[in-house]
Each structure stands twice: as C-alpha cells, then as structure tokens.
Amino acid sequence: MGGLSPIVIDGSYGEGGGQILRYAAALAAVVGEEVRVVNIRSKRPNPGLRPQHIGGLKILHQVCGGTVEGLRVGSMEVTMRFGRPKPGEYFYDVGTAGSVTLVMQTLLPALAYHGGEYEVTIVGGTDVKWSPTTDYFRHVVLHNLRLVGVEAELEVVKRGYYPRGGGRVVLRVRDGKLRSSSFSRAExxxxxxxxxxxxxxxxxxxxxxxxxxxxxxxxxxxxxxxxxxxxxxxxxxxxxxxxxxxxxxxxxxxxxxxxxxxxxxxxxxxxxxxxxxxxxxxRSSAALDTFMSDMIIPFLFIAEGHSSYTAPKMTLHMDSALYVASRITGRSYRVSEAPTRPRR
Incomplete structure (x- = not known):
C-alpha cells in the first residue's frame, strides 16, 4: 500500500458484477487510499452502476467521510478516497427492496478494522435475490467472522421483500481485534x-x-x-x-x-x-461453504498473519474477491487444489 497514484481496479475482471465495486469500496475505506474502479459491470446488458450498487457506497461515505466521484446510475467509473470511520449511530434507507446484507458487506470491513462502536439501522430488502438472506448473514457469516475477531451482531426488526422492501435491521459493531485464522473441516x-x-x-x-x-x-x-x-x-x-x-x-x-x-x-x-x-x-471435505469462502476474503486480507481455508470449489466470485483484495492491500495469496479427504 502507499503511493500517489490511485489503485486501479478493473470492474470487468472475473464475474464482472457489483461485487467488485462493493469489495473495492470496503477495502478502500480500510487503507484510506484513493481507489478507482473502471469498466464497472461492462459485460452486463445494462452496464455501469445500478441503484442497488450505490447504497453501500453512500452509507460508507456517510460513516467515513472523504470523497466519492462518479456515484450515479449508469456510471462506468468510480473514484473514492474515504476517511476514518466515526463511531456512532447511523441510518440508511436503501430504497425499495435493495439488499440490506450487501450494504453490510460493504460497510463491515472498515468498521471492524478501525474499531469503535457503531449502531447502523438499514431499511430495505432483508431476503431478496442475488444476496445472502439476513438469517444466513447473522447465523453463519457473523458467527464465523467472530472467529477472526469481528465483534458484530444483527437484529432483524422487520422483514422486507421484493418489490417493496421496507424491512429494517440494526447492525451493531463493537471494538474487536482482527486476527488471522486457519480453518479446517471438523465433525x-x-x-x-x-x-x-x-x-x-x-x-x-x-x-x-x-x-x-x-x-x-x-x-x-x-x-x-x-x-x-x-x-x-x-x-x-x-x-x-x-x-x-x-x-x-x-x-x-x-x-x-x-x-x-x-x-x-x-x-x-x-x-x-x-x-x-x-x-x-x-458432501465435501471443505472447511467453509462456497458463499462464506467468498465473503471472508476481505477480512482475512486485512488481518495480520497467515490465514487459510478450504472451499468446496473455486468460483468466479472468490477469484474476483482475491483479485480486489490483493490489489488494494498489496498482499499475496495462493490457490491450490486440496487433496480429497473423506468428510467427517
């Protein structure tokens, strides 16, 4: 990390979807450097930013301050440099049924890394397509993130569904200390x-x-x-x-x-x-499921020390997450095929 030139992320890399922008924004808020994402969703029939991709960046900007350029529907390029997040209480309405869990994906790495206490109320879709449900997020994602030092809990106040949204959740984050971890399969x-x-x-x-x-x-x-x-x-x-x-x-x-x-x-x-x-x-011998294997990547890259885990398969989402995390943090990684073992 470091330097005067912005860190450039190619938004068309791998699966080329909104995930690249979310992870780039999340890690930009961790490192505090200028990050530019280009070719946003260029492979999609409706390229550029869509309304559902803007919410996470808006609340991140609200919490961290700094500058964000190009944050509009249809934009193919976004340049961002965030400040340090300010502990406190925040409110954000995603609008209609935009996913609240994708907003939390964008916000959580910076809050966990910089520390402090936060209470963030988010209104939108709690259980909608192309995103983790709130139950998966609180029972699986947040539980596993505690194992790497993220102290966060999620209260689901009201469910909201497509197309009207209207759900309400409260994300509470406390001071913690991120740490590396090696995950292995167990009974x-x-x-x-x-x-x-x-x-x-x-x-x-x-x-x-x-x-x-x-x-x-x-x-x-x-x-x-x-x-x-x-x-x-x-x-x-x-x-x-x-x-x-x-x-x-x-x-x-x-x-x-x-x-x-x-x-x-x-x-x-x-x-x-x-x-x-x-x-x-x-049915596999993997330590983490496919979706957790993607979502844990930003946290492992910003925790000190060596981390490892096995996944059921390599996905485009994982490949994209590794690309973004490596480019922004400057850390290296290695992917290899694990030997097949009987599950326990």
Missing amino acids: VARTEVVSVASNLPAHVAERQARAIIEGLRREGVSEVERRVERLGPDRAFGPGSSVLVYSETRENVRCGGDSIGEKGKPAERVGQEALEKYLEWY
Whole structure:
C-alpha cells in the first residue's frame, strides 16, 4: 500500500458484477487510499452502476467521510478516497427492496478494522435475490467472522421483500481485534433449519423446513433442530419467505445454504434449493461453504498473519474477491487444489 497514484481496479475482471465495486469500496475505506474502479459491470446488458450498487457506497461515505466521484446510475467509473470511520449511530434507507446484507458487506470491513462502536439501522430488502438472506448473514457469516475477531451482531426488526422492501435491521459493531485464522473441516456438532413465512399461511414455512429435514434424513442426518416462524404485518412488510439450513462443527465453524420464496415457486422447491447449497459443503471435505469462502476474503486480507481455508470449489466470485483484495492491500495469496479427504 502507499503511493500517489490511485489503485486501479478493473470492474470487468472475473464475474464482472457489483461485487467488485462493493469489495473495492470496503477495502478502500480500510487503507484510506484513493481507489478507482473502471469498466464497472461492462459485460452486463445494462452496464455501469445500478441503484442497488450505490447504497453501500453512500452509507460508507456517510460513516467515513472523504470523497466519492462518479456515484450515479449508469456510471462506468468510480473514484473514492474515504476517511476514518466515526463511531456512532447511523441510518440508511436503501430504497425499495435493495439488499440490506450487501450494504453490510460493504460497510463491515472498515468498521471492524478501525474499531469503535457503531449502531447502523438499514431499511430495505432483508431476503431478496442475488444476496445472502439476513438469517444466513447473522447465523453463519457473523458467527464465523467472530472467529477472526469481528465483534458484530444483527437484529432483524422487520422483514422486507421484493418489490417493496421496507424491512429494517440494526447492525451493531463493537471494538474487536482482527486476527488471522486457519480453518479446517471438523465433525458436525449440530444442525438447524430456520424457516420463515411472512404474511403467508403457516404451512409455507412448515413445508420449506420439511423438505430440508426429509432430505437430510436421506443423507443420514437424523438430529435436526428446527425453528419455524410465521410473521404478521407487525414484523414483516409484505409477503415473502426464506429458509436456512446450517451446521456448526466441533471447531465452532458454521456452514450452510439458504433460499427465498418467490411468487409461483412451491415451498418444497425453496427448501430443496437451500438444501442443495448446504449439501455441496456437507458432501465435501471443505472447511467453509462456497458463499462464506467468498465473503471472508476481505477480512482475512486485512488481518495480520497467515490465514487459510478450504472451499468446496473455486468460483468466479472468490477469484474476483482475491483479485480486489490483493490489489488494494498489496498482499499475496495462493490457490491450490486440496487433496480429497473423506468428510467427517
């Protein structure tokens, strides 16, 4: 790190989506240097920034100060230099059903790295397409990030779904100390299914959970905790559903899979989609699931020391995250094929 010229990130690298901009902004706020992202989403049918990509940068700018140029719909280039985040309470409305978990992905690395106490209220979509559900984020992502020193918790005040959004979450971050970690696969200690249906019949959540539990039994997993909730208008804005299945290992690591309901999609298929994501990890010998393997990368690059983990497979999202983190932090990495071992 260091130098007068901006760090340039090619937004068309790898999967070439909004993730590159989110991770570039998150790490720019850590290093405090000028970062320029070019060719933003240039491979997509509607290239450039879309409204859902702007929210995370706006709240990051609100918390950290500094300068952000090119932050408008359709922009192919953004230049940013953030200041140090100021502890305190913040509020941000993503608008309609923009994902609150993607906003938190952008915000959390800088808050964890610089320290201090924060309470950030975010309004938007809590369980929407192309993003982690709030249940996956709080039960899997934040749990695993505590293992590398991130002290954060998430309160889901109200669920919000596509297309109206209106959900509300509160992210609380406390002083912590980021540390390196080497994750290894360990025996499963417990497995839980969390199924939620909002402003829908109770049987929707039941059927989502049942599809997963029946599938787990076919895999030889008979002991499964279940949490099934039906939420009314006081706890959810509009109709929608989500489901999560995760396991916690003897090493206190959590891995799982999630899915959301959509109009016309049977509840059983929602459960099956989450189960398939989970089984990709469960049937492998990997330490982390595919999605956690992507989301943990920025934190490991800004923690001192050597970190390592195994993933079920290499993805374009992981490749893009490694590219961005290496360019901005100046740290190196190595990816190799792990020997196949029987899962435990």
